[in-house]
Amino acid sequence: MSVDLATVKRVARLARIAVSEEEAQRMMGELNGILGFVEQLSEVDVAGVEPMTSVTPMAMKKREDVVSDGNKAEDIVANAPVTDRNFFLVPKVVE
Amino acid sequence: MTDLTRLTIAEARTKLAAKEITAVELTEAYLGAIEAANEAINAYVVVTPEKAREMAKASDARIAAGKAGALEGIPLGIKDLFATEGVHTQACSHILDGFKPRYESTVTQNLWNDGAVMLGKLNMDEFAMGSSNETSYYGVVKNPWRANGSNLDLVPGGSSGGSAAAVAAFLCAGATATDTGGSIRQPAAFTGTVGIKPTYGRCSRWGTVAFASSLDQAGPIARDVRDAAILLKSMASVDAKDTTSVDLPVPDYEASLGQSLKGMRIGIPKEYRVDGMPEEIETLWQQGIAWLRDAGAEIVDISLPHTKYALPAYYIVAPAEASSNLARYDGVRYGLRVDGKDIADMYEKTRAAGFGTEVKRRIMIGTYVLSAGYYDAYYLQAQKVRTLIKRDFELAFHAGVDAILTPATPSSAFGIADEDLASDPVKMYLNDIFTVTVNMAGLPGIAVPAGLDHKGLPLGLQLIGKPFEEETLFKTAHVIEQAAGRFTPAKWW
Numbered sequence: 367m368s369v370d371l372a373t374v375k376r377v378a379r380l381a382r383i384a385v386s387e388e389e390a391q392r393m394m395g396e397l398n399g400i401l402g403f404v405e406q407l408s409e410v411d412v413a414g415v416e417p418m419t420s421v422t423p424m425a426m427k428k429r430e431d432v433v434s435d436g437n438k439a440e441d442i443v444a445n446a447p448v449t450d451r452n453f454f455l456v457p458k459v460v461e
Numbered sequence: 462m463t464d465l466t467r468l469t470i471a472e473a474r475t476k477l478a479a480k481e482i483t484a485v486e487l488t489e490a491y492l493g494a495i496e497a498a499n500e501a502i503n504a505y506v507v508v509t510p511e512k513a514r515e516m517a518k519a520s521d522a523r524i525a526a527g528k529a530g531a532l533e534g535i536p537l538g539i540k541d542l543f544a545t546e547g548v549h550t551q552a553c554s555h556i557l558d559g560f561k562p563r564y565e566s567t568v569t570q571n572l573w574n575d576g577a578v579m580l581g582k583l584n585m586d587e588f589a590m591g592s593s594n595e596t597s598y599y600g601v602v603k604n605p606w607r608a609n610g611s612n613l614d615l616v617p618g619g620s621s622g623g624s625a626a627a628v629a630a631f632l633c634a635g636a637t638a639t640d641t642g643g644s645i646r647q648p649a650a651f652t653g654t655v656g657i658k659p660t661y662g663r664c665s666r667w668g669t670v671a672f673a674s675s676l677d678q679a680g681p682i683a684r685d686v687r688d689a690a691i692l693l694k695s696m697a698s699v700d701a702k703d704t705t706s707v708d709l710p711v712p713d714y715e716a717s718l719g720q721s722l723k724g725m726r727i728g729i730p731k732e733y734r735v736d737g738m739p740e741e742i743e744t745l746w747q748q749g750i751a752w753l754r755d756a757g758a759e760i761v762d763i764s765l766p767h768t769k770y771a772l773p774a775y776y777i778v779a780p781a782e783a784s785s786n787l788a789r790y791d792g793v794r795y796g797l798r799v800d801g802k803d804i805a806d807m808y809e810k811t812r813a814a815g816f817g818t819e820v821k822r823r824i825m826i827g828t829y830v831l832s833a834g835y836y837d838a839y840y841l842q843a844q845k846v847r848t849l850i851k852r853d854f855e856l857a858f859h860a861g862v863d864a865i866l867t868p869a870t871p872s873s874a875f876g877i878a879d880e881d882l883a884s885d886p887v888k889m890y891l892n893d894i895f896t897v898t899v900n901m902a903g904l905p906g907i908a909v910p911a912g913l914d915h916k917g918l919p920l921g922l923q924l925i926g927k928p929f930e931e932e933t934l935f936k937t938a939h940v941i942e943q944a945a946g947r948f949t950p951a952k953w954w
Contacts, residue, residue: 369829381784381828382791382805383821384813393825396886400826403887404773404839410846417844418851420705421661421675421903422928427704441563445795454793457804 484534530576538633556815566668584623594622618648643896646908650869650921661903662707665700690714723757728862784827869921
């Protein structure tokens, strides 16, 4: 499988990365190179093989359903680029 | 006075305990070395001298009070991927500009609890994506090693290039690193240092910037096998904050050094001979086999038939996980923000400006392979191949193999801005061909220096072990180290 320019732009949009026409062109070549490299996986017979979901055969650890952390609003917003009274500020999303 | 930076961790530990040196003296020696060398090597992106002096002073007080921890007063460098409270933590990316976490990663907290001293944060490939440390927002790291009679700068490998270079250039006593596809073992091999990626689940991932969560593991890079064993003992733990942390006690790895290899079976996988691999790597491998045989191990030929599919499967699984993990960098909660006409435009502009070329490339691949219509053909297929790769190892271990010996890398360190590698991303990816299988199977792997090539550059061998049998790797690597000796670069910086 290979990707065309329209697909590159669509994927960039999905990934929320702005790309120029020039970058999209370059990425198309690189992505096709990588996709060509991974193409060889299709020759592996995987009939009856389960996909790996965990490298270690263990049940996921679960913690008790209790509040164990919190009241750290200031810590949480401390690194945000724009905040107001412990809220994150973003451009307007509703009219 | 002798140069204190030349002491191994084990040697410094003895001298500190005997009060022949103080932690403050040791830390000052390293701070002086960093000041003199970092401009040339670029291993550190941030040096924290005040914090280091304060921690060293506290170490001296604890030593005086007879309350020294296992790493008391030992100055370490920390890869920029580990969250360090109040200190620059950016995974060497522009998108995390100014990020200073309000918390400490479990791995680094474990080190400080044992008395270690932080010297600063180490350079790395952006978000640990790279094999040469050239994708860092903070510039390339120079390998302390140069070819005989050459003044050409070489890469230290990656992604833990700063960690490996700092250890090799005596700019820290040891360093933390992480390994997703070879990022501890390949730079260790390129710099003549020892690096171990422990079993997945051995070191907590809590507070470590995520790249590919099912593959990422922390481990140390050190001057020798003993120091690596000492560091891993402190880094590893059982951690309730990481659901993939395994409930097994951490053994005393150092105690395994010097144990006999008699009765051990070492597997030699035929699939680790690749086209175009230099003859001297094959020779080195044969030398390693001879050393282990001389030490009493039995050598057996094995087959790991799905080896060649590990790298292509990795380049689906790792980018897929990365595209998901890196979705959090949106210009809202931390780091860089570039304003746009609406929120989507802000996201797109922020991510376009904040991520480097290699990171964007991997996010794009990951987004594509996870997108509607392609998931089964790529991602699901890769996860099934991953099961087969793991099964290859399980069959070998089941047949009685205790550890597997391979070359660590297909070449020695290459030049900075190598045109051949820059023009083709896949060529750069091939650097990890011997290391990536280990991550795909979640196994422990250690890279140990075994010799120099004809250019005088270090080459490493890799040992792969059964899950949670790091002790086997340490004792076997120690035998190689005893036979090969240690390798130190000639100082040019």
